[in-house]
Amino acid sequence: MRTAKARRTPPPSGLIIVDKPAEWTSHDVVGKMRGIAGTRKVGHAGTLDPMATGVLVVGVEKATRLLGHLALTEKVYDATIRLGVSTNTDDAEGETVAATPAGHIPDEDVRKGIAALTGEITQVPPQVSAIKVNGERAYKLARAGEEVELAARPVTVYGFEVTAIRREGDVVDIDAVITCSSGTYIRALARDLGNGLGVGGHLTRLRRTRVGPYTIESARTIDQLAEECAILPMADAVAAAFPRRDVTEEEARLVAHGGRLPAEGLGSGPIGVFAPDGTLLALVEERGRTARPLAVFVP
Structure with a gap:
């Protein structure tokens, strides 16, 4: 005689604030959290590239319906931009396509270039991005060798604060805290800053420290969540955001x-x-x- 399997009690609906590790895709995090939370109803708000770390807002059960609205909120990043080297992905994961000595550029010019990329600007997304072109993701077309024409789009950079400028030979590394609207590509800011200074540039480090009201201080690593799956209740999540x-x-x-x-x-x-x-x-x-x-x- 077959016995019926006991139904697993679904977890409470709410948000999990994950500190995404490097080399994981946002989809990797969702897959892991499905196992930890014990439900297939898991999604995320706002994609982080594999290279990036930091705040990834994950929704469980009914909270997946909040994610599209949360993805539109303001975000804050800690970033490092390298001037003097361009890559085909605009970040350190791509292949170098050009190298131009940047050591001669004075700090004042760097800050002027950053000022030009602050406020309401238009930005062409990176060739390797998830934007769809004729039904296909741009990164798939780019990796197949096709030239992808992406339209410039308006974004807002509320703050672009330089915290350090470091020089080593022909390259200049700039540490910055960037506060921006949804849809802003930090990789594209690095590219455009370098191009504006005539030496090219790319992103070498990116850590998201805030999405809307959810900060890195409230985020938990995958290992921490495996020990205790902390879910922010729906009512608290909405009241905060x-x-x-x-x-x-x-x-x-x-x-x-x-x-x-x-x-x-x-x-x-x-x-x-x-x-x-x-x-x-x-x-x-x-x-x-x-x-x-x-x-x-x-x-």
Whole structure:
């Protein structure tokens, strides 16, 4: 007689703030976290290249529906840019395509070049990127030897603070803290800084230290999470990342059924809606005089 397998209790819905190790893809992290969290319903907000380390926001169960909204928030990086060497990927994982002595460039010119890349700018993504061109990822086309034409796109670099300039022979290494909008390629900033100075450049180190409100101090390594899988509850995650709106019982019933609320002027981005008892009900977005649901989380 066959016995029925006991159903595994799914983990609570929430976010896991991972300190991604070097040489792992973001997909590698998701695969590992599926095993640690004990569920297939795992995703991530905002991809990090294999070379990069630092904050990767992972969603579990219902929190996967938050990820697209969290991916649009401000990010902070610690980076090192090398002037004098260009690569085909704009980072240290690529092949060198040009080398031009950069040791003669004064610090003042470096800082002027950085100032030109601060604020609202347009940026051409790296050839080796995940952007789709005619249905294919740009990096696949580039690695197949095709020249990929990628359109420039607007991004915002809120801060580009130099913390050190180091010189060794013909190369100049610049350590910087960069605060930027979603969709900004730090590799492209390194490339454009070097090209603007006439010597080429690429990224040699990248560590993401913040995604929205989630910082490296709250991140856990894969080994730490394997010992204790710390999941930030959905309500706490939303309250930290988005404006909060507390509603009445009547309004809560309306939102739970996908209904709209009157707008309260809380901004154009997602707003977390909470029931009188503190339960997270939904994310809504204000359009004109109404707040319409983006995602409803109650049964």
